Amino acid sequence: MLNKAKQDRHVWLDIILTLCTYELMAYFYYGMRTVVLAGICAAAAAAAELVSVRLMGRRFTADDLPCTSDALITALMVPAVMDMKAAAIAVIFSVVAAKNIFGGRKNMIFSPAAAAYVFMLTSWKTQVLQFTEPHVHTAIFGKAEELVNSASHAFNISGSLDYTNFELIMGNFPGPSGSGCVLLLMVSAVVLLFRRDISAGAFIGSVAGTIAMCCIAPDSDTVMHSIKYTFITNMTLFASVYIVADRRIAPRKEHFAFFYGLFIAVFSYIIVMTTAKENAIVIVSLLFTPVALGIRNLEKRIDLAVAEEAAAQSANAGEEAAAVE
Amino acid sequence: MSKKKFHPFEGIWRDNTVLSSLMVISPVIVCGDTLRNAAALIYAFSAITLLSVLISSFVPKKLPYAAKIVIYALISSAVYIPVKLAAQEFFPGVVSRVGIYFPLLAVNSLIVFQTEAKFFRMPKKHMLVSLISYIIGFDAVMLITAFVRELIAYGTINSRMADADTLISGLGLPFGGFILLGLFCGVYRALRSLFTGEDKEAD
Amino acid sequence: MFLITDLIALLTANLILTQALGTSTLFIAADNRRSLIWTALSITLFTTAGSCAAYMTDWLLPAAAKDLTLLMYTLSVSIIYVLLLSALYFISRTTFNKAKKYIHLSAFNCAVMGTLFTATGRASADPSAFSISSYVLFGLEAGAGFVISALILTAAYRKLNSAKVPAPFRGFPAMLVYLGIISMAVYALK
Numbered sequence: 001m002l003n004k005a006k007q008d009r010h011v012w013l014d015i016i017l018t019l020c021t022y023e024l025m026a027y028f029y030y031g032m033r034t035v036v037l038a039g040i041c042a043a044a045a046a047a048a049e050l051v052s053v054r055l056m057g058r059r060f061t062a063d064d065l066p067c068t069s070d071a072l073i074t075a076l077m078v079p080a081v082m083d084m085k086a087a088a089i090a091v092i093f094s095v096v097a098a099k100n101i102f103g104g105r106k107n108m109i110f111s112p113a114a115a116a117y118v119f120m121l122t123s124w125k126t127q128v129l130q131f132t133e134p135h136v137h138t139a140i141f142g143k144a145e146e147l148v149n150s151a152s153h154a155f156n157i158s159g160s161l162d163y164t165n166f167e168l169i170m171g172n173f174p175g176p177s178g179s180g181c182v183l184l185l186m187v188s189a190v191v192l193l194f195r196r197d198i199s200a201g202a203f204i205g206s207v208a209g210t211i212a213m214c215c216i217a218p219d220s221d222t223v224m225h226s227i228k229y230t231f232i233t234n235m236t237l238f239a240s241v242y243i244v245a246d247r248r249i250a251p252r253k254e255h256f257a258f259f260y261g262l263f264i265a266v267f268s269y270i271i272v273m274t275t276a277k278e279n280a281i282v283i284v285s286l287l288f289t290p291v292a293l294g295i296r297n298l299e300k301r302i303d304l305a306v307a308e309e310a311a312a313q314s315a316n317a318g319e320e321a322a323a324v325e
Numbered sequence: 326m327s328k329k330k331f332h333p334f335e336g337i338w339r340d341n342t343v344l345s346s347l348m349v350i351s352p353v354i355v356c357g358d359t360l361r362n363a364a365a366l367i368y369a370f371s372a373i374t375l376l377s378v379l380i381s382s383f384v385p386k387k388l389p390y391a392a393k394i395v396i397y398a399l400i401s402s403a404v405y406i407p408v409k410l411a412a413q414e415f416f417p418g419v420v421s422r423v424g425i426y427f428p429l430l431a432v433n434s435l436i437v438f439q440t441e442a443k444f445f446r447m448p449k450k451h452m453l454v455s456l457i458s459y460i461i462g463f464d465a466v467m468l469i470t471a472f473v474r475e476l477i478a479y480g481t482i483n484s485r486m487a488d489a490d491t492l493i494s495g496l497g498l499p500f501g502g503f504i505l506l507g508l509f510c511g512v513y514r515a516l517r518s519l520f521t522g523e524d525k526e527a528d
Numbered sequence: 529m530f531l532i533t534d535l536i537a538l539l540t541a542n543l544i545l546t547q548a549l550g551t552s553t554l555f556i557a558a559d560n561r562r563s564l565i566w567t568a569l570s571i572t573l574f575t576t577a578g579s580c581a582a583y584m585t586d587w588l589l590p591a592a593a594k595d596l597t598l599l600m601y602t603l604s605v606s607i608i609y610v611l612l613l614s615a616l617y618f619i620s621r622t623t624f625n626k627a628k629k630y631i632h633l634s635a636f637n638c639a640v641m642g643t644l645f646t647a648t649g650r651a652s653a654d655p656s657a658f659s660i661s662s663y664v665l666f667g668l669e670a671g672a673g674f675v676i677s678a679l680i681l682t683a684a685y686r687k688l689n690s691a692k693v694p695a696p697f698r699g700f701p702a703m704l705v706y707l708g709i710i711s712m713a714v715y716a717l718k
Contacts, residue, residue, distance in 0.1 A: 083491065085490075085491045086491055089491065089493065097504055097507075097508065101507070101508075101511065119495060122494075122495040122498065122500070123493045123494050123495035123496075124494075
């Protein structure tokens with residue numbers, strides 16, 4: 001039990017460290033406002049967690065800190081010029097309605113970050129999908145002068161992007177404040193996979209599903225372009241790492257998790273292809289929650305059946321040994 | 326056989342139509358987003374339920390269950406006609422905005438099922454008081470939900486601008502209704518257990 | 529690929545997740561596998577047969593008598609209800625005893641009546657949808673939508689009723705919030 005708690009805290013620490021690197025990148029592109037936005041989200045999440053945990057009659061401990069990493073994920077998925085009050089409301093919603101109402105970290109149902117993002121998308125769609133260009137630093141409490149559509153939008157509409165490979169790898173294009181730098185994302189994914197902080201099955205499934213769909217039905221002129229642009233746009237890689245492969249939500253057994261990730265990737269690819277819906281992977285991850293829960297129920301049943309069979313076998317072996325004696 | 330104690334205001338607090346029994350929730354979830362809609366729905370629900378249950382109480386008790394259910398549903402569907410015609414006079418425009426939820430109020434489970442399970446087991450006088458309390462219970466929840474949703478989602482109170490700078494438009498949509506009603510249900514249960522010292526559902 | 533787009537279309541047109549029709553029945557249906565199967569079957573039967581009857585009503589009822597629509601729909605559903613109960617009673621007494629609870633629950637239900645009104649609304653908005661096949665298909669879709677919603681709720685049923693959920697939110701309130709969040713995701717897909 002103690003080891004499990006220690007392990008959970010290490011997972012949180014690893015995830016926070018990787019998220020801080022994106023935050024640094026976001027600071028480089030969009031200025032201080034994005035850091036303040038992330039800070040406000042984290043503070044709102046911690047406050048909401050503290051109040052709801054106290055209302056549930058528990059003490060706030062270090063185990064409750066993952067709410068801050070969820071808040072950081074949320075902050076990195078929105079534009080740097082997002083209204084801070086709206087972002088804070090969404091984070092509070094995710095902590096209270098999407099997590100603690102169901103019993104909190106011990107009975108997780110939804111990914112809080114995905115719930116917060118979809119909540120913002122449905123309530124403040126224009127704000128969530130309108131961005132400033134990189135290197136345009138908006139004042140902390142100021143308003144953006146010129147807003148543009150994201151690179152994902154351009155790709156979903158036209159099937160191509162007008163950026164150099166270096167710009168694409170470094171996330172130097174209009175989009176969510178911290179989820180565009182593919183180079184950092186790849187490094188983080190490898191680190192988190194080796195540290196076993198994310199579900200390897202779900203992550204690999206999501207990547208494999210996306211690649212498979214790019215090969216079957218490329219949404220660009222060549223398969224390679226399709227793979228490249230698909231991973232860079234629509235937060236595909238970011239969501240694969242931090243939402244789809246979230247250990248708290250994904251099925252426990254890696255082979256089940258693989259199919260869970262695979263189906264999310266396939267569904268979101270088809271949605272992007274047929275409806276040009278931006279960041280569909282986040283929405284689909286939320287919609288696939290019942291699937292994850294169903295698979296977890298199945299896993300429990302299998303474990304129970306295996307345990308019963310093992311118990312029956314050991315009882316039989318005991319009886320046989322007694323008979324021999 | 327022990328006789329159950331009569332609680333005249335049970336339907337308002339202890340056994341609220343919406344928050345406790347989860348009856349007639351779809352109009353609250355979908356149309357309870359403005360006070361104007363709420364007023365029209367409250368009028369329709371109150372009139373249809375009161376008249377239908379009163380008329381249905383004269384249906385012979387000895388009939389088979391299925392026949393009684395059919396008769397109750399037909400009575401409420403008939404009562405709906407004059408109620409709708411009057412609503413078109415009192416609430417012009419709202420009837421079309423509320424859409425299918427207006428006729429659906431006529432076949433609500435409070436009329437069709439609860440009459441048989443609850444109201445018709447009481448003496449007529451008790452039945453009337455209890456019925457009115459259940460109707461008020463629905464009306465109160467509808468009003469509170471509509472007030473909160475209109476204020477937060479549209480920044481208005483009864484279509485007049487209120488001082489709200491950050492609006493959460495999602496709360497005016499059906500999913501907002503689901504979530505808000507769920508939160509209200511939980512808060513209601515917590516308060517009920519606090520005041521009455523009982524926690525029926527939790528047990 | 530078409531199967532997935534159809535599934536997404538079914539989800540975005542789901543009467544429970546988008547219009548909250550039949551939510552309380554859904555809570556009863558998700559309780560166990562038996563009630564899920566029986567309720568889903570009877571709801572689908574009522575929505576399909578009811579849609580057929582709704583088509584006939586819309587076809588026969590003159591425009592001047594549109595206020596009688598609800599009464600006619602209720603009459604149609606009542607006839608289906610009585611016929612179904614009688615048929616089951618004469619075919620097998622055991623099945624009748626097993627199924628009658630779910631038939632009572634499904635007959636005069638928001639999901640069924642809502643389907644009939646939605647089918648009519650769709651046909652009046654788009655005259656090409658005014659055909660018996662379109663009505664029946666819509667009834668079947670509504671039934672399938674109910675099954676999908678019931679499965680969505682069944683997957684989380686144990687977690688939503690678990691002792692880990694705070695007592696005031698355990699059960700129905702948690703289910704409402706859960707359905708609300710799923711409904712939010714469905715709305716975001718539209």
